[in-house]
Amino acid sequence: MREAKALLFEISKKGRRGYSLPACDVPEKPLGDLLPSQMRREEPLELPELSEVEVIRHYTALSRRNFGVDTGFYPLGSCTMKYNPKINEETASLPGFAFLHPLQDESTLQGALALCYYAEEGLKEVTGMDRISLQPVAGAHGELTGLMVIQAYHRSRGEGERNKVIVPDSAHGTNPATATMAGYEVVQIPSDERGLVDVEALKVALGPDTAALMLTNPNTLGLFEEDILEIARLVHEAGGLLYYDGANLNAIMGFARPGDMGFDVVHLNLHKTFATPHGGGGPGSGAVGVKDRVAPFLPVPTVEKEGDRFYMDFDRPRSIGKVHSFYGNFGVVIKAYTYLRMMGAEGLKQASADAVLNANYLMHRLKKTYHLGHDRHCKHEFVLSARAQAKQGAGAGDIAKSLLDYGYHPPTVYFPLIVEEALMVEPTETEGKETLDGFADALEKIAAVIEEDPEKIRMSPYRTPVGRLDEVKAVKDLKIRWKAK
Ligand SMILES: *Cc1c(COP(=O)(O)O)cnc(C)c1O
Numbered sequence: 400m401r402e403a404k405a406l407l408f409e410i411s412k413k414g415r416r417g418y419s420l421p422a423c424d425v426p427e428k429p430l431g432d433l434l435p436s437q438m439r440r441e442e443p444l445e446l447p448e449l450s451e452v453e454v455i456r457h458y459t460a461l462s463r464r465n466f467g468v469d470t471g472f473y474p475l476g477s478c479t480m481k482y483n484p485k486i487n488e489e490t491a492s493l494p495g496f497a498f499l500h501p502l503q504d505e506s507t508l509q510g511a512l513a514l515c516y517y518a519e520e521g522l523k524e525v526t527g528m529d530r531i532s533l534q535p536v537a538g539a540h541g542e543l544t545g546l547m548v549i550q551a552y553h554r555s556r557g558e559g560e561r562n563k564v565i566v567p568d569s570a571h572g573t574n575p576a577t578a579t580m581a582g583y584e585v586v587q588i589p590s591d592e593r594g595l596v597d598v599e600a601l602k603v604a605l606g607p608d609t610a611a612l613m614l615t616n617p618n619t620l621g622l623f624e625e626d627i628l629e630i631a632r633l634v635h636e637a638g639g640l641l642y643y644d645g646a647n648l649n650a651i652m653g654f655a656r657p658g659d660m661g662f663d664v665v666h667l668n669l670h671k672t673f674a675t676p677h678g679g680g681g682p683g684s685g686a687v688g689v690k691d692r693v694a695p696f697l698p699v700p701t702v703e704k705e706g707d708r709f710y711m712d713f714d715r716p717r718s719i720g721k722v723h724s725f726y727g728n729f730g731v732v733i734k735a736y737t738y739l740r741m742m743g744a745e746g747l748k749q750a751s752a753d754a755v756l757n758a759n760y761l762m763h764r765l766k767k768t769y770h771l772g773h774d775r776h777c778k779h780e781f782v783l784s785a786r787a788q789a790k791q792g793a794g795a796g797d798i799a800k801s802l803l804d805y806g807y808h809p810p811t812v813y814f815p816l817i818v819e820e821a822l823m824v825e826p827t828e829t830e831g832k833e834t835l836d837g838f839a840d841a842l843e844k845i846a847a848v849i850e851e852d853p854e855k856i857r858m859s860p861y862r863t864p865v866g867r868l869d870e871v872k873a874v875k876d877l878k879i880r881w882k883a884k
Pocket of ligand 1: 477478540571573615644668
């Protein structure tokens with residue numbers, strides 16, 4: 400592979416061009432006639448001068464140094480890219496959507512508003528909730544919106560003193576972080592030996608100061624919270640609300656709905672389960688669904704339908720207000736809607752079934768080689784522990800690096816925190832048996848090498864453009880500017 404080693408600025412050659420235009424056959428206007436001098440720079444802007452192929456090769460080489468779902472298996476548990484069908488790119492770039500301006504008159508936005516309206520209808524059906532806001536633009540943003548809505552609900556009932564949010568120790572890190580951001584005190588409860596919420600500990604934690612319980616079901620161990628109906632009853636009896644972290648709904652879509660389990664508020668990551676590529680930090684959509692009694696507090700505007708007309712309703716006096724400019728990341732909503740319509744009810748159910756089947760297949764193969772903390776039927780993901788390998792001299796982080804040499808993106812490592820040397824694997828529904836077997840073969844091989852010569856794995860990767868990075872330096876001493884000499 401030819402590597403892009405230099406910056407475009409460094410390979411620039413004075414006078415080289417990526418275009419050739421015919422000679423100008425009209426009188427050229429002096430620049431000063433086009434732009435007043437006080438608006439012009441004094442020195443010409445220093446831009447790299449290159450031919451077209453140089454630019455193409457540079458960017459293509461850069462893109463090949465990256466790892467994505469289009470280049471290989473990507474089993475990054477919890478946060479993985481699921482299926483990103485290419486038709487989504489086509490629908491999202493239809494000129495009628497792509498060239499809209501959010502300040503256009505509502506009468507000219509009818510198609511976009513209809514799409515939001517019907518996306519909400521679809522997501523209501525999938526989650527069993529009564530209303531959905533498409534405004535939040537990330538999972539964590541959806542969590543914050545959801546907790547603000549819960550806070551507004553309690554205050555409206557004169558119960559604003561409820562100041563605690565209960566979070567299990569298996570929770571995604573964003574849950575306690577969000578609760579803190581929303582001004583709550585976080586009460587952490589342990590998991591029991593099944594890897595599920597310890598109901599007795601929950602009973603102790605619940606009280607008149609409970610605002611909400613935040614729960615992921617299946618949890619981050621990939622395990623379904625079997626006692627969910629009992630848990631919901633207990634939280635409601637204590638006057639609290641149930642918050643569902645639905646970032647990874649691909650575990651249960653079409654089979655079970657948070658609304659039916661007793662949840663009052665849920666967020667979805669449309670950029671995970673509903674098919675938007677989300678590498679590199681965006682764009683996302685953390686749509687928030689609520690039950691009727693909490694719906695008046697949703698952000699403004701909501702999208703409503705009256706006869707054949709769609710409109711944005713800003714007249715919602717109990718709303719928490721706006722949580723993002725305009726209507727959120729509309730492009731992601733287009734993709735989610737396309738996905739919903741492409742899959743249909745049966746297709747969504749099949750996607751969950753396949754995701755769960757793939758995870759269980761891999762789990763049963765790999766538990767022979769790696770320690771499996773909770774040997775139970777899993778949902779869309781499972782968590783192995785590399786503690787035996789770590790004792791032999793190479794742990795979860797080393798195994799992750801070594802997998803890169805086999806052409807696989809590593810699983811999530813060292814999360815959830817309750818599993819020592821965690822390797823969290825989410826194969827997703829789109830992978831075939833050969834891919835899963837290839838990945839399992841690689842992990843088995845790595846374990847065998849660790850038994851013989853752990854140093855070899857500790858020094859990996861050997862085949863990537865860069866080896867082990869100084870991750871702290873990369874964060875603290877990031878160089879993103881180029882300066883002309
Ligand atoms: C990804 C994820 C989140 C956070 O979503 P962001 O869009 O990254 O903010 C929250 N909870 C769970 C379980 C997740 O997997």
